[in-house]
Structures are given as C-alpha cells and as structure tokens.
Amino acid sequence: MQLHDIWFVLIAFLWTGYFFLEGFDFGIGVLTKLLARDRSEKRVLINTIGPVWDGNEVWLLSAAGATFAAFPDWYATLFSGFYLPLLLILVCLIVRGVAFEYRAKRAEESWQRNWETAIFWTSLLPAVLWGIAFGNIVHGVKIDAHKEYVGGVLDLLNPYAILGGLTTLTLFTFHGAVFASLKTVGDIRERARRMATVLGLLAAVVAVSFLAWTQADKGDGTSLIAMTVAVVALVAALVANRFGREGWAFAFSGITIAAAVAMLFLTLFPNVMPSTLHESWSLTVTNASSSPYTLKIMTWCAGIAAPIVMLYQGWTYWVFRKRIGTQHLADAHVPGATGADTHTPTPAS
Amino acid sequence: MELALAPETLARWQFGITTVYHFLFVPLTISLAALVAGLETAWVRTAKQKYLKATKFWGKLFLINIAMGVVTGIVQEFQFGMNWSDYSRFVGDIFGAPLAFEALIAFFFESTFIGLWIFGWDKLPKKIHCLCIWMVSIGTILSAYFILAANSWMQHPVGYRYNAHTGRAELTDFLKVLTQDTTLVVAFHTLTAAFLTGAAFMVGISAYHLMRKKHIKVMRTSLRLGLVTLVIAGLLTAISGDELGKVMFKQQPMKMAAAEALWDKEEPAPFSVFAYGDVEKGHNTVAIEVPGLLSFLAHSDFSSPVPGINDVNKAEQQKFGPGDYRPNIPVAYWGFRWMIGFGMSSFALGLAGLWLTRKKFWLAPGLRTGDEEPPRLALTKNKELGPRLSKWYWSLAFVTLGFPLIANSWGWVFTEMGRQPWAVYGVLRTSDAVSPGVSQGEVITSMAVFTALYAILAVVEVRLLVKYVKAGPQELTDSDLNPPTRIGGDPADADRPMAFSY
Numbered sequence: 015m016q017l018h019d020i021w022f023v024l025i026a027f028l029w030t031g032y033f034f035l036e037g038f039d040f041g042i043g044v045l046t047k048l049l050a051r052d053r054s055e056k057r058v059l060i061n062t063i064g065p066v067w068d069g070n071e072v073w074l075l076s077a078a079g080a081t082f083a084a085f086p087d088w089y090a091t092l093f094s095g096f097y098l099p100l101l102l103i104l105v106c107l108i109v110r111g112v113a114f115e116y117r118a119k120r121a122e123e124s125w126q127r128n129w130e131t132a133i134f135w136t137s138l139l140p141a142v143l144w145g146i147a148f149g150n151i152v153h154g155v156k157i158d159a160h161k162e163y164v165g166g167v168l169d170l171l172n173p174y175a176i177l178g179g180l181t182t183l184t185l186f187t188f189h190g191a192v193f194a195s196l197k198t199v200g201d202i203r204e205r206a207r208r209m210a211t212v213l214g215l216l217a218a219v220v221a222v223s224f225l226a227w228t229q230a231d232k233g234d235g236t237s238l239i240a241m242t243v244a245v246v247a248l249v250a251a252l253v254a255n256r257f258g259r260e261g262w263a264f265a266f267s268g269i270t271i272a273a274a275v276a277m278l279f280l281t282l283f284p285n286v287m288p289s290t291l292h293e294s295w296s297l298t299v300t301n302a303s304s305s306p307y308t309l310k311i312m313t314w315c316a317g318i319a320a321p322i323v324m325l326y327q328g329w330t331y332w333v334f335r336k337r338i339g340t341q342h343l344a345d346a347h348v349p350g351a352t353g354a355d356t357h358t359p360t361p362a363s
Numbered sequence: 364m365e366l367a368l369a370p371e372t373l374a375r376w377q378f379g380i381t382t383v384y385h386f387l388f389v390p391l392t393i394s395l396a397a398l399v400a401g402l403e404t405a406w407v408r409t410a411k412q413k414y415l416k417a418t419k420f421w422g423k424l425f426l427i428n429i430a431m432g433v434v435t436g437i438v439q440e441f442q443f444g445m446n447w448s449d450y451s452r453f454v455g456d457i458f459g460a461p462l463a464f465e466a467l468i469a470f471f472f473e474s475t476f477i478g479l480w481i482f483g484w485d486k487l488p489k490k491i492h493c494l495c496i497w498m499v500s501i502g503t504i505l506s507a508y509f510i511l512a513a514n515s516w517m518q519h520p521v522g523y524r525y526n527a528h529t530g531r532a533e534l535t536d537f538l539k540v541l542t543q544d545t546t547l548v549v550a551f552h553t554l555t556a557a558f559l560t561g562a563a564f565m566v567g568i569s570a571y572h573l574m575r576k577k578h579i580k581v582m583r584t585s586l587r588l589g590l591v592t593l594v595i596a597g598l599l600t601a602i603s604g605d606e607l608g609k610v611m612f613k614q615q616p617m618k619m620a621a622a623e624a625l626w627d628k629e630e631p632a633p634f635s636v637f638a639y640g641d642v643e644k645g646h647n648t649v650a651i652e653v654p655g656l657l658s659f660l661a662h663s664d665f666s667s668p669v670p671g672i673n674d675v676n677k678a679e680q681q682k683f684g685p686g687d688y689r690p691n692i693p694v695a696y697w698g699f700r701w702m703i704g705f706g707m708s709s710f711a712l713g714l715a716g717l718w719l720t721r722k723k724f725w726l727a728p729g730l731r732t733g734d735e736e737p738p739r740l741a742l743t744k745n746k747e748l749g750p751r752l753s754k755w756y757w758s759l760a761f762v763t764l765g766f767p768l769i770a771n772s773w774g775w776v777f778t779e780m781g782r783q784p785w786a787v788y789g790v791l792r793t794s795d796a797v798s799p800g801v802s803q804g805e806v807i808t809s810m811a812v813f814t815a816l817y818a819i820l821a822v823v824e825v826r827l828l829v830k831y832v833k834a835g836p837q838e839l840t841d842s843d844l845n846p847p848t849r850i851g852g853d854p855a856d857a858d859r860p861m862a863f864s865y
C-alpha cells in the first residue's frame with residue numbers, strides 16, 4: 015500500500031468520523047422541531063450535544079485540511095466546482111455555531127425562538143447537502159482535461175445525488191433520535207425511542223435504495239460487503255431500539271453510517287473525483303496527490319495526533335455521560351432577566 | 364453582465380473582508396484564553412472569590428467572542444479551494460501541511476477543551492477544570508503558529524523546489540517552513556500584539572466599572588492584570604515589530620519601501636512621518652522626515668543605503684520580466700502608520716496607567732486605597748491627579764479599548780497588500796492564483812452573502828458584549844464555590860441542575 019492510498023483511507027476515516035459525530039448533531043438539530051414539545055425540551059435536546067458539537071465539527075475542518083495537504087487537486091476541484099452548495103453549507107455552519115452559543119444569552123422569547131428556528135434549518139440543510147455532494151463525487155461530474163469542474167449548479171441536482179441527500183438526512187435524523195433516547199431521561203426519552211422507529215424505517219427505505227443504486231452503478235465485491243454491513247447494522251439498530259437497548263441502538267446506527275461512508279469511498283477508489291466527460295480526465299489518488307515527502311510528514315502527524323484526539327474526545331463523552339432531562343436545565347444567568355433568575359442582583363445600567 | 368474588473372479583484376476583496384473580520388476575534392481569543400486561565404489559576408491557588416468572579420466574568424466575554432472566531436474561521440479553511448483553486452493546486456503540497464497540522468493538533472484541542480470548560484464547572488474537579496482552559500489557551504497559540512507558518516511561507520518561500528514536470532511547488536524541508544526567521548518573528552509579533560489587544564480590552568472595561576465605582580474588587584484585580592499585560596505586551600510588540608521590519612527589509616524590500624513611500628534610494632535613508640505624493644510619477648510632493656532613522660530600522664546603523672520603490676521595481680522587472688511590481692502605496696504607507704500609531708497609543712496609555720495606579724511604592728499613606736475602593740490616580744508621591752484629569756484617564760482607557768483591534772487590522776492589511784502583486788512572493792502572481800472555473804457572478808454572490816451575514820452578526824455580537832460588560836460580574840452561588848471533587852459530577856443527587864446549559 016502506497017502513501018497516497020493510506021491518505022485516501024485516512025481522509026475517508028476523517029469523513030466517517032465527521033458523519034458519525036456530526037450526524038447525530040444534525041439529527042438533534044432537526045429533532046428540535048420534530049420531537050421537542052416545548053421550549054425546555056428543545057433546550058434538553060440542544061444540551062445533549064452542548065459540550066461536544068464544536069469538537070465534532072472539527073472533523074470536517076480536518077478532513078478539508080487533510081485533503082488540501084494530501085490531494086491538493088482534489089481540494090481545488092471539489093471546492094471551486096461545488097461553489098454555491100458549499101457556500102450554503104458554510105452559511106449554515108456559521109449561523110448554527112453562533113446559534114448554539116448565543117441562544118441562551120438573552121432572555122427575550124423572540125430572541126431564543128429565532129435562534130431555535132436557525133438551529134433547525136442550519137442542521138437540516140447541511141445534512142441534505144453533504145449527501146448531495148458525496149452523491150456527485152461518487153457518481154462523477156463534468157471535469158475537463160485541466161482538472162476543472164465545468165458543469166453548472168443544476169448538474170449537481172441529479173436524481174442519484176438527491177437520493178444521496180435524502181439518505182444522509184434520514185440516516186442522520188435517525189442517528190440523532192437514537193442519540194437523544196440515549197442521552198435524555200423522562201418523557202422525551204420514550205418519545206425519542208418511538209420516533210426513532212419511524213425514522214429508522216424511513217431511513218431504511220431511502221438508504222437501501224441509494225446504496226443499492228450505488229452498488230449497481232459502481233460496486234464490486236468489497237463495496238457489497240460494506241453495503242451488507244450497513245444494512246444489517248441498520249436492522250440491528252432498529253431491533254435494539256425496539257427493545258430499549260439504547261446503547262446498542264446507537265452503536266449500530268453509528269456502524270450504519272460508517273459502513274455507508276466506507277461503501278462510498280470504496281466505490282470511489284482509486285478515483286477521488288471521476289470525470290463523466292472522459293475517463294482519463296478523472297482525478298485519482300495518483301494524479302491528484304501531493305509529493306511523497308509531504309505525505310510522509312502528514313502520515314507522521316496524523317499517526318500521532320489522531321489517536322490522541324480520539325482518546326481525549328472519548329474522555330469528553332465520558333465526562334458528560336449523565337443523561338439529562340428538563341429538571342437538569344440550569345437557570346440562564348442572563349443579565350437583566352426576570353423570573354428564574356431573580357436571585358441574581360440586577361445591576362443598574 | 365460585463366464587468367471591467369480583473370478576475371482576481373473580487374476574490375481579493377472577499378478574502379480581505381472575511382480575513383479582516385476573522386482577525387477581529389482571533390487576537391482577543393488568544394489573549395483572553397490565557398488571561399482567563401491565569402485568573403482561574405489564581406482562584407485555584409488562593410481560593411479568593413474575586414478571582415473566581417473575574418474568571419467567570421471575563422470567561423463569558425471570551426465565549427461570546429470565541430463563538431464568532433470559530434465560525435468565521437470555518438470559511439477560511441474552504442476559501443482557498445473555492446476562490447483560489449490555481450493557488451491551491453500550485454502550493455497545496457506545501458501550504459496544505461501546516462493547515463492540516465493546525466486542524467489535527469490545534470483545532471481539536473481548542474474545540475474539545477472549550478466544551479469541557481464551558482460545561483464542566485459541575486463535572487470536573489477544579490484543578491482539572493482549570494487545566495482545560497490552559498489547554499484551550501495552548502490550542503489557540505498553536506493554531507496561530509501553524510497558520511502563521513503557512514502565511515510566512517507565502518511571504519518568504521523556503522524549503523521547496525519548483526517541479527517543472529508537475530508544474531507546482533513541492534515541499535523539500537518542512538522543518539524550515541516551520542522554523543524560518545519569517546515564521547518565528549511573525550508569530551512573535553502576532554502573539555504579542557494579541558496580548559496587547561486582550562490587555563487593552565481588559566483595562567478599558569475595568570476602567571469603565573471603576574469610574575462608576577462598581578464591582579470594585581474584581582475590577583481592581585482585572586485592571587492590574589490588564590495593565591501589567593498591556594505594558595509587557597506593548598514593549599514586546601515594539602521589539603518584535605522592529606525585528607520583523609529588519610526581516611522584511613531583507614526579504615521584501617518593496618514592501619518596506621512602500622511603507623515609507625521612499626521612492627528612490629537614499630543614503631542615509633529618512634523615516635517618513637507624513638508624506639503625500641504622486642504614485643504615477645513616483646515621487647512625494649510633501650514629505651516630513653526624520654533623517655537617518657529608516658537606515659537604522661533596516662540595518663541598525665544611521666547611514667546605510669535603503670533602496671526605494673523605483674529601484675526595487677526596476678530590479679524586479681529585470682528579474683521577473685516586464686510588469687508593475689508595486690503594491691498599493693498609499694495603503695501600505697498609511698497601514699503601516701495606523702498600525703504603529705494605534706498600537707503604541709494603547710501601550711502609552713498602559714504605561715501611564717501602571718504609573719498612576721501604582722501601589723505602595725513611592726506613594727504617601729493617604730493616597731493608598733483598600734480593596735473595596737477604586738484606586739486613586741497618583742501623579743507623584745503626594746500629589747493626586749485632579750478629579751477632572753482622573754476622569755479623563757478612565758474615559759480614555761475605556762474608549763481606546765479597541766485601538767489594538769484597529770492596529771491589528773492595519774498591520775495585516777499592510778502585510779498582505781504590501782506583498783501584492785504576488786500571492787507567493789517572487790513565485791506566484793495573485794492574478795495566476797484565482798479559480799479559473801468560478802464565475803464573477805458566483806464570487807459576487809458569495810462576497811455579498813458573507814459581507815451581509817458578517818455585518819448582521821457583528822451587530823448581534825457587539826450588542827451582546829455591551830450587555831454583558833454593563834452587567835458586570837455576577838454574584839457567586841454555593842455551587843460555584845464548591846465544585847465537585849469527582850469527574851463526571853456528584854452521583855448522589857440525580858436531579859441537580861447543571862451548572863451551565865445552553
């Protein structure tokens with residue numbers, strides 16, 4: 015196995031980590047509208063990912079940075095080609111991050127409601143758009159002899175890619191519901207579990223069609239194995255969820271996402287962005303990669319840093335392992351607020 | 364729609380806008396993380412309540428600020444590929460590595476430990492909680508270092524060779540990229556300026572409360588910490604700036620000639636205080652100068668020659684072929700002056716403050732104040748500054764709290780625009796760096812979207828900061844003072860509310 019192959023695997027791994035972790039973040043965001051009955055339940059949901067969403071999102075930045083370093087041409091073609099969808103994703107990630115941090119910083123109801131609406135939409139849109147992006151990457155796009163994307167925005171909205179977008183949306187929302195049932199306590203936990211069943215069945219229909227289409231289109235033996243793992247894990251997640259084994263359900267919904275991402279990357283290899291215009295214009299792990307020297311340095315860096323990152327991120331999840339419910343929500347220490355906050359002296363301004 | 368613009372113009376504006384905006388938050392984040400960490404350490408060590416109050420107060424402002432720093436940083440990670448794809452292809456082999464290092468080593472660090480710090484007040488023993496904010500601080504500094512190494516490579520490319528076969532620059536010596544003098548000096552200058560920024564912010568807000576005789580105990584401590592940091596950081600910023608100037612004279616003579624509006628070689632060369640000139644004809648019509656000072660800044664003696672803009676332009680034309688190798692000279696000239704002017708005014712203010720609020724040394728007993736009173740500004744051992752002048756000092760300290768932010772922005776505008784027309788100095792022109800496949804319409808769209816979004820968020824953010832600054836530090840509760848001793852919190856009381864929730 016050569017270094018650029020290793021880096022293909024590492025980038026696949028970073029995207030898998032991103033979709034596994036941010037998958038339930040996006041799901042939780044969507045569920046604030048679907049599952050939460052009132053404001054405090056919304057808050058409970060948001061707080062299940064409160065301490066970790068930022069660290070989860072860095073997996074995306076690492077994937078992008080690693081792509082830049084290991085496959086500069088892939089980075090350049092992908093991000094200049096998928097310009098407008100990426101712009102929309104970036105806007106969502108900006109608003110979403112601010113929404114989490116600022117929502118509780120003022121007591122006004124309209125302020126909080128606006129940020130909650132923002133959290134819903136900015137979780138839903140990227141969940142769809144990443145699926146569309148990956149659908150297009152796997153399927154191939156119009157890339158010319160100069161490695162430039164020459165298609166338009168509408169070319170990206172083909173049926174296969176849209177099905178990919180629906181797959182990520184439904185899988186992430188299911189993953190989020192399972193996560194919610196694992197991390198909450200009380201009434202909302204039961205409802206999260208019931209909703210997970212519905213969402214899981216929906217995800218199964220959409221995801222299986224997408225993966226089967228992928229397999230028929232580009233698949234081989236190994237991708238069939240990955241697909242089988244994804245489907246079996248999805249069924250297992252549904253079963254575990256049905257029997258109230260929330261930890262297992264979460265593990266299996268995570269495996270579903272990981273296996274689905276793995277399948278996409280397996281069907282992609284050795285291309286990184288196939289061209290639909292001419293086979294020899296495709297970007298591959300060899301013609302898009304950095305020099306062996308850069309890859310060697312990067313391998314050292316990732317080899318040392320990535321395990322440490324996983325250790326301390328894992329530790330964070332362990333520190334915040336306690337389930338939360340509406341009774342655990344802290345009084346917001348908002349200056350000038352009334353009600354629950356009356357024990358705090360209001361400073362004259 | 365026909366636009367009479369060079370393809371790179373819009374992309375340059377967009378990069379400029381988004382980067383300047385990002386860098387309003389970065390220096391405050393870097394310095395406040397360390398200052399908050401210092402305050403929390405003081406609390407852990409002494410158990411004095413004022414330190415905990417200060418930690419929580421500055422911590423809140425820090426979090427409001429870092430939220431914007433994080434989200435505006437996301438855009439930067441993608442913008443190279445979006446708008447500058449030819450640049451990314453050409454330098455990805457080199458430039459990508461520090462970026463990936465930054466994400467893998469620094470971003471994960473900051474983002475994970477900031478979560479632990481925000482939500483961990485009732486989940487972590489206080490020493491470990493304090494360690495978390497130190498980790499955040501280390502993360503912010505590491506991330507600054509890696510990204511500055513990447514930028515410094517664009518200013519002064521080292522450790523690479525041009526591969527004619529692949530048509531791109533390829534890395535040959537990564538250690539050199541990380542340790543070349545440009546990287547080290549730029550990192551030194553940026554970090555000291557960051558601490559100047561945070562310190563001026565802290566001094567200004569403390570002055571605001573002390574002037575109103577509110578939250579005195581906490582604000583006295585904060586003022587002291589702010590002033591000491593301000594003076595040390597200001598001094599180091601000046602020293603590092605001088606170092607950086609010398610490096611630039613060597614590596615980018617054009618930038619420094621432009622900074623001084625020095626058109627033709629002079630020996631000895633003067634430092635320009637004010638200049639007004641004709642860029643087309645290449646000379647100044649008005650010039651107020653300090654003789655010999657520029658020679659000193661460039662080479663540490665008062666007589667050596669310094670080449671001017673016209674000389675360097677000719678030399679570069681001979682080296683790189685015909686073309687105009689001059690940056691925007693008024694921007695470079697005034698950017699340099701605003702940077703020094705705004706930055707050093709804050710330093711001077713800090714120096715004055717440190718003298719005026721000094722404690723026991725050379726201070727008559729009658730002028731000494733206790734912890735519960737605001738400090739009296741003392742001019743000499745026995746003489747207090749008049750009430751009017753005292754009020755002036757406090758107000759001035761408050762209204763200038765953003766001066767270093769202006770200095771930072773101009774400093775970066777000078778550094779980046781002084782390098783034009785090059786994206787990588789001497790190697791890749793900016794006009795060859797843009798994405799060929801991205802249309803003007805797409806760039807206009809993204810520029811409009813980012814500018815509008817950033818403007819709205821700026822208003823939201825500033826109003827939140829004002830609200831929390833005005834409110835001042837909060838009273839502490841029992842649970843604040845008695846954090847748990849076990850990781851994961853206290854298992855005995857299952858329904859205890861969290862110390863913090865979004």
